[in-house]
Structures are given as C-alpha cells and as structure tokens.
Amino acid sequence: MLRGVGVDLVSRNRVKQFLSRHRGYVRERFLNFSERRSLKRLSLQEFAELFTAKEAFFKACGEAWMGLEGFQGMRMKRCGGDHFEMEWRTGRTKKLYRGEGHFFRSGDLVGAQAMIWR
C-alpha cells in the first residue's frame, strides 16, 4: 500500500548560486559521512539530485521540516539510471522510513519524485 508521495524541483541556477556561496557548509552540515566520502567533487548535478531526492523523500514521509539534521540522516542509494532508493531513520525516536524514487529533468530544472510503501 502506498503510504506517501513526494515531489521536489530545483533550478540548477539556484543550486549553482547556493553552492558557490556555501560549498564548505554543505559538505560539513548537509552531507552525511558516506556522502562526503563518495561525493568528493560535489558537482552541481550531484548536489541538485541529492537535494531533490532527500526533499522529495521527506515530503513523502509527511514529517515536519527537520533542518540540516534531518537531511544528514537520509541515505540515498543510486540503483542505475534515474532510479534511487532511500532510507531515513529520524532523530531520537528512530522511526524508520524506506522508499524509492526517480529523477527527472527539464531545461534548467532538476526534480525527484519519491514514494514510500507501507
């Protein structure tokens, strides 16, 4: 049974602007340990996809915005092509969400849609 759906969309231009100001902060406060290791260069595309995937997944979970702490707790796994899987163990209560999603692109926009199954 489908438990939740989430979609997120971000402009590549906005991401470029954001990364040009905050690349160091992003590495330190947005990425988790394994992302810091695997995304050494952190390209605009990599960050845009990671961000939209996490944001879409978070919307599918129906949780309140958890700031940077929440984003760091999410783990995304690329599954080939535009498909990804996601897992999120939230804060202190350790509620566990698992789901999957896909990326899509149109012009300047990068997006992700995520689904959580009960």
Add this chain to the structure above:
Amino acid sequence: MIMEKELFTKVQQTLAGALGVDESEITPEASLKRDLGAESIDFIDIVFRLEKTFNLKIPAGDLFPSHLLNDERFVKEGMVTAEGLAELRGKLPYLELEEFTKDPQITKLADCFTVKMLLRYLSDRLGKSSCSDQCCS
C-alpha cells in the same frame, strides 16, 4: 551590542539576498514560506547566510524544532498535541503560535517561521534581552 535597527537591516539584506525579493517586502510579520516564497533550499541558504553575517552557529534545533517533532507525545496523526504546543512555547519562545494553535497541522508549522521570529532569535543570541516593538513594527 548590535542595535535593533541595524539588526533588522542586516536580516532584511540577508533575506533579500537569499530569496531574491525586494527588501521592502521583508517586514517583521512576513512568513518566510507563505509570503516570501522560501523553499527548502532557501531555508538552508538563510541559515548559512545568517551564520556568516552574525558570526555564529545556529544549531538545527534552535530555529526548526526537529527534536520536538520526532517525539510521538508531541505529534499525533499529523497534528501537534497540546503537550507539543506547550513544549514548542517553552523551547522555541521566538515562534508566534497564536494562529497555529487554532489548526495545529504539522505541515502548517512552517508558516510560523517569520522574519520576526528570526529577529527575536538573533536578538537573543546576540545578547539582547528582547526585541522591542520598535524593531518589529
């Protein structure tokens, strides 16, 4: 100690830079999301910019109540409970919850993140006891 007017001006400049809106649109009552169009990446941008502008670190739980909202005592079936509201008032005194309490859907909490909330928070962090009416009027 930073003056109230100066604080407001700096916050206005910071938000205008992050959100691409005119400084005149940034009033104390404006909701970051509903009125100024802030989206998730903007919230992060705002936090980072405020940290740089005021040379401080803003822990996640300070402005956005993630640690409270993970607690099942405080949120049930998408609604903040009475106990949750009391906790929010106690832990995040900068939030204005009057409107929110009428329909405390968790997804609407972001509407409470206003410019005034930031001013109060920063005022507190920067060593002033409170943000006066002059600053937030």
